[in-house]
Amino acid sequence: MKTELKNRQWLVAARPRGLVKESDFRWNETVVPPLEDNQILVRNIAFSFDPTQLGWMSMDTYIPKIPLGQVMRAGAIAQVVESRKAGFSKGDLVQGLFGWEDYSISQGKGLFGMQRLPPGTDPLLALSLFGTTGLTAYFGTLAVGEPKAGETFVVSGAAGAVGSVSGMIAKIMGCRVVGIAGGSEKCDWLIREAGFDAAIDYKHEGVGAALTASCPEGIDVYFDNVGGEILDLVLARLATGARIVLCGAISRYNEAEGVYGPGPRNYFNLTFSKARMEGFLVFHFTKRYQEAITALAQWHAQGKIKNKIDLQEGLENAPKTLIRLFTGANLGKQLLKAADPQ
Ligand SMILES: NC(=O)c1ccc[n+]([C@@H]2O[C@H](COP(=O)([O-])OP(=O)(O)OC[C@H]3O[C@@H](n4cnc5c(N)ncnc54)[C@H](OP(=O)(O)O)[C@@H]3O)[C@@H](O)[C@H]2O)c1
Incomplete structure (x- = not known):
């Protein structure tokens, strides 16, 4: 038995x-x-x-x-x-x-x-890295954000699983990368370990002024993990032809209306900047997972991506x-x- x-x-x-x-x-x-x-x-x-x-x-x-x-x-x-x-x-x-x-x-x-x-x-x-979050960073950054060498790439939730990998991929593509994260420990890690060019501690500094200072020519790509007020501050600082990657909106998940609350105030800057804002789910790219895992594995082995x-x-x-x-x-x-x- x-x-x-x-x-x-x-x-x-x-x-x-x-x-x-x-x-x-x-x-x-x-x-x-x-x-x-x-x-x-x-x-x-x-x-x-x-x-x-x-x-x-x-x-x-x-x-x-x-x-x-x-x-x-x-x-x-x-x-x-x-x-x-x-x-x-x-x-x-x-x-x-x-x-x-x-x-x-x-x-x-x-x-x-x-x-x-x-x-x-x-x-x-x-x-x-080879799971949902690494794949999300890969497709959101490359297929939706389409970063080009020399562009300014901003990512929120930057010290998290998706955000950190997204920023490191943008560095590989030759962008100037600015991360937004909560607290000095995370911001130090972004600069020292993850190789970001600048980090903004949204819990202790004014995000609008810090974005203006660190992105003097405007923001070409914004990888958005948090939504809410930070999305609005980015929308006010877009470069012409900017792409906003709507990956997540964690600042809204605990709110009463969740992600169905009012949208961003500054959305019409998309028109003035000939910019686009595009959402995606990682599952939309299922057929390309193997391509992503092969690339992520190679960058990881080369030390270009820290997991x-x-x-x-x-x-x-x-x-x-x-x-x-x-x-x-x-x-x-x-x-x-x-x-x-x-
Ligand atoms: N589209 C897709 O297919 C897809 C797939 C996976 C994940 N996602 C989204 O990607 C985002 C990141 O997910 P993850 O798994 O990598 O999580 P994560 O970034 O590792 O962890 C969540 C982080 O969010 C930040 N956060 C929490 N509350 C916040 C708030 N009110 N305002 C601003 N930041 C806040 C915290 O960092 P701080 O200390 O910096 O605040 C926390 O460490 C989420 O929005 C998630 O829903 C989307």
Whole structure:
């Protein structure tokens, strides 16, 4: 007779109002049910933390919201414990959308499917630079922003997972790169480690005046991760032909109206500057993922892109780790290690 596997989980207990709180989740202990045909049992090794998870808790977006009382959804690397589906074997390392729990059951396909990691892949690299955030930075910067050598490139959320990689790619393209981030530690890191040309600490200095000083000829590309007031200040300082990449709007995610509140005041400067503002989701580029991973891997090996990871530990700390994204506690890609691969 098989021994039952205990499964510790975090369930979604409430739809967040304002800043997401630990009490929006509920700890649960259960056992793993028997596996059915075509199912795969995996043990979660490491979780990705992404601002979009707040959206998954709150509303139907590009995927349905998580029902109350269900396990909190998360991108993760996991290891196959048992497989009743062809193509997956015990011990395989896989990547997919699983949940904040010790063990998840997957059908191996569809939205909640999974892919095997190529042998030898570092799981943390797969969840960061080669994961959603690295790919987002790659396509948003190159395919939407279209930076050219000599241009001024500004990125907000600059010390985060997407923003830092976006700025480093723009440097590779020969731009002058200005990052906007919260706090002196992050701004020092942008200049010393990430190779940015200038950094603006939006929590402690006037962003408008600092942008005017650091972008005397206007802003050619703005990679926007935060929306809100900073987007408006950039809109007031565009160079002719500027491109604004609408990647995220984290300053709005905790507001009552979320991203559906009033838009930017200075939007009409797009007309005066013959500029464009274009949104995208990383999933719009699915067919080009391999191209991005090949380029990112090469730049990483050449030391041109630093893959900064902020690693927390322990499944019990998952809610606290998610909150770090919204208080700005993370520097680089926020991950949490839940177990060691066997
Ligand atoms: N379009 C897509 O397909 C796609 C895919 C992935 C991510 N995204 C978006 O990309 C952005 C970055 O995501 P990420 O995963 O790389 O997260 P991240 O930047 O690593 O972490 C979030 C950062 O946002 C900043 N922040 C939090 N609240 C803020 C506020 N009120 N105002 C300004 N900054 C604030 C914090 O940095 P500071 O300390 O500097 O404030 C925090 O470290 C998010 O907006 C996310 O939704 C879009």
